[in-house]
Every structure is written in structure tokens, then in C-alpha cells.
Amino acid sequence: MPEFRCSECRKAYDIATMNFQCENGGVFKLVDKDVEFPVKKSRKPAMWRYYEALSIENK
Numbered sequence: 117m118p119e120f121r122c123s124e125c126r127k128a129y130d131i132a133t134m135n136f137q138c139e140n141g142g143v144f145k146l147v148d149k150d151v152e153f154p155v156k157k158s159r160k161p162a163m164w165r166y167y168e169a170l171s172i173e174n175k
């Protein structure tokens with residue numbers, strides 16, 4: 117089930133949310149939990165955020 121995820125703070129939002137951006141002003145990106153990487157905070161966040169964005173765009 118896909119959901120929106122803030123690209124800044126990674127807070128998850130329901131895809132049916134009426135918000136169009138995060139409360140902190142971050143841009144949403146659409147993610148699918150089924151293909152999310154299990155690695156979270158054990159790696160450098162910036163690096164993994166970039167990696168995840170790439171993998172989603174290439175899907």
C-alpha cells in the first residue's frame with residue numbers, strides 16, 4: 117500500500133491526506149511500503165535518502 121513520505125523528516129502520511137506538503141514544509145514523495153528498504157537509521161541518512169529516491173525513480 118503506497119503512502120506519502122516527507123522527503124525532509126520522513127514522516128508518513130496517508131495517501132488520502134488532504135495535505136499537499138508536510139507540516140514542516142517538506143515535499144511529499146510517494147513510497148510503496150512493500151519495496152521499502154529495511155535499513156533505517158543504521159546508515160548515513162542523507163546517503164540512504166538519496167539512494168531510496170533513485171531506486172523509486174527508476175522503478
Ligand SMILES: [Zn+2]
Pocket residue numbers: 122123124125126127138139140141142
Ligand atoms: Zn516533514
